[in-house]
Amino acid sequence: MSTDQPTNQPTNQPGNEARGSEPxxxxxxxxxxxxxxxxxxxxxxxxxxxxxxxxxxxFNAWQEERTDQVTLAATPDSVAMATAVADGAPEVDEDVEVTVVEVDDREAAEAALLDDEADAWLHPGDDGWQLTSESSEQGSLTGVVEAVVSQQVLADNAADVGTTVEALQAGSTVSTDFLRxxxxxxxxxxxxxxxxxxxxxxxxxxxxxxxxxxxxxxxxxxxxxxxxxxxxxxxxxxxxxxxxxxxxxxxxxxxxxxxxxxxxxxxxxxxxxxxxxxxxxxxxxxxxxxxxxxxxxxxxxxxxxxxxxxxxxxxxxxxxxxxxxxxxxxxxxxxxxxxxxxxxxxxxxxxxxxxxxxxxxxxxxxxxxxxxxxxxxxxxxxxxxxxxxxxxxxxxxxxxxxxxxxx
Structure with a gap:
């Protein structure tokens, strides 16, 4: 005779509790x-x-505190602008430190990029200024260069017409605010x-x-x-x-x-x-x-x-x-x-x-x-x-x- 217990027997009756003092x-x-x-x-x-x-x-805390040190190559026709970039970098981004390396000509600048002696090369372009790097864009440096060059060129153009940058930019500032x-x-x-x-x-x-x-x-x-x-x-x-x-x-x-x-x-x-x-x-x-x-x-x-x-x-x-x-x-x-x-x-x-x-x-x-x-x-x-x-x-x-x- 089989001794197997039926599988559908009632199992949730109130008196069917586990033995011992704990529920x-x-x-x-x-x-x-x-x-x-x-x-x-x-x-x-x-x-x-x-x-x-x-x-x-x-990692994020370390990234916030580290300073991005970049080297900017400059030929004789761009030394003044590169120096302005190095001087103005802390005002644009306090975590970016720019060092200017003077080179003789275009060939020397390209050699400095290929030999990792410089991160980028700033030089005049067809319509403004151009920042050249070896194979990847220098994100933090690009932002600094764009801001400083724009400000410097605007100051020079304002001086040519006998006015100031502040006068040209009056009323153009856009600020953000939150209700909360x-x-x-x-x-x-x-x-x-x-x-x-x-x-x-x-x-x-x-x-x-x-x-x-x-x-x-x-x-x-x-x-x-x-x-x-x-x-x-x-x-x-x-x-x-x-x-x-x-x-x-x-x-x-x-x-x-x-x-x-x-x-x-x-x-x-x-x-x-x-x-x-x-x-x-x-x-x-x-x-x-x-x-x-x-x-x-x-x-x-x-x-x-x-x-x-x-x-x-x-x-x-x-x-x-x-x-x-x-x-x-x-x-x-x-x-x-x-x-x-x-x-x-x-x-x-x-x-x-x-x-x-x-x-x-x-x-x-x-x-x-x-x-x-x-x-x-x-x-x-x-x-x-x-x-x-x-x-x-x-x-x-x-x-x-x-x-x-x-x-």
Missing amino acids: AWLLVTRREVVSRITDKSFLFGTAFMVVLIAGFIG GDAEKAGVAHAVGFVFVFLFYFAALVFGMQLASSVIEEKQSRIVEIIAAAIPLRHLLAGKVLGNTALAMIQLLVYLAVGLVGLSFTSYSSYVPALSGPTAWFIAFFFAGFVALACLWAVAGSLASRTEDLQATSTPLTMLMLVMFFGGLSLDGRGQVIASFVPPVSAVVMPKRILAGGVEWWEPLLALGLLAAFAAVTVWVGERLYRRALLQTGGRVSLRQAWSAAE
């Missing part, structure tokens, strides 16, 4: 966290990302907003795929049937979602801490206190949004019977995440305001609005409340689909089949 969901959560946090690939990936963030910030903040602050807010969107997308995709894969692995190996005989499936789902959420939050806090500390060593250190508030809001929105998506990833895994089925069952979720990613990056104006209240897109859009400023105090609270409500509904719906699809084998399960299946 079953906490045991599953601990297992998820411990198994991942001791995994070398997880630790290596986290350490690599930390090094990448620190290296990127360090300034240009530099807006640039920092835009960059940090991109980081927020990327971190959410990266965490939701990586941890979501791993969560779905673990569900499929347990289902395919039929280990889940043994687990279901010991604890309710809703506890298994809760433990998996909370465990992966805890791991994602740990990684997020590490990345944000490294980023803020690194930023304090750059020229943007004065913005670190102002970024603390938006960062705290982002953590709250990240938590609510990630819980909802993690539950959906678990459902995607439960609908599949093989690893090959995951691409089909997770396609709607992947498309949703792409909408969140590109929406978070590209939306602005009224569209951004509306999206900041629409879950789950609000998880990335509202923190960007908070960074930009001008958000009323009640708006983040309302958006977070709506996102939390969406997460609660998602967890309720996902828990029903997960329980009814997890023990079904023999092929991919549709959402309709999972929803209407018997308990």
